Amino acid sequence: MEGKKAKGLKLPEIKLPEKHKKVLLIAVLILGFGVLLAGYKGVPSSKNMRVDEPISNVAPVVSYSSAITQAEVALEQRLERILAKMDGVGNVSISVVFKESPEYEYAVNVSTSEKSITESDQSGGNRVTLDTTETGQLVLVRSANNAGEKPVVVKEIKPEILGVLVVAQGASNPLVKAELTRAVQTLLGISLDQVTVVSGEGR
Numbered sequence: 001m002e003g004k005k006a007k008g009l010k011l012p013e014i015k016l017p018e019k020h021k022k023v024l025l026i027a028v029l030i031l032g033f034g035v036l037l038a039g040y041k042g043v044p045s046s047k048n049m050r051v052d053e054p055i056s057n058v059a060p061v062v063s064y065s066s067a068i069t070q071a072e073v074a075l076e077q078r079l080e081r082i083l084a085k086m087d088g089v090g091n092v093s094i095s096v097v098f099k100e101s102p103e104y105e106y107a108v109n110v111s112t113s114e115k116s117i118t119e120s121d122q123s124g125g126n127r128v129t130l131d132t133t134e135t136g137q138l139v140l141v142r143s144a145n146n147a148g149e150k151p152v153v154v155k156e157i158k159p160e161i162l163g164v165l166v167v168a169q170g171a172s173n174p175l176v177k178a179e180l181t182r183a184v185q186t187l188l189g190i191s192l193d194q195v196t197v198v199s200g201e202g203r
Helices: 018-042 064-083 174-188
Strands: 092-098 103-106 108-120 126-138 140-142 149-151 153-157 161-168 195-199
Touching: 064 092, 064 161, 064 174, 161 174, 174 195
Parallel strands: 161 195
Antiparallel strands: 092 161, 103 153, 108 126, 140 149
8 A cells, every 4th residue: 555645734924014023023032131131030139148257357448538527626626725715706616628638747667678699691790780678667656545556747747728717706896806817817827818707606
């Protein structure tokens, strides 16, 4: 008996308009992007990550602005103590604005070592090379309250002052106001346009 050859099933060809093809392509891209996003659900959150290093071992962050603020407050308190002793001033408050923080130069122990190296060349001559090494180490002293050691300051560079505001009870008197202005100029070595004196309660 002669077998019949099975004919393969041929699917009808589907022709889509060009506009529909673009829509279908965009839909496929969106679906693939959604699958990629779903794959990231297994990534651990930073909240669940374990940090083995203790916080105490992390170096503290040095704030540049805090250094300026400390210097400003120290000068303000010094000026307030001085100006409050003037006749007719009464309570006084002062605000000082620095352009930058103070700079310090510290004492350093410097040690120098020299080492000479003699080399012979092919012509029988000698070549001497001098190697100089210089190292420095900060000079430290123990603080008065035994809180630790601190470097020895050999020079302090004072910061530039942008402006000073003085609020005083007696500043309503033109004579007292003028004396306060001259006193601030003399103490800080700044110009008249950098000083503002107004009347107020002060501290």
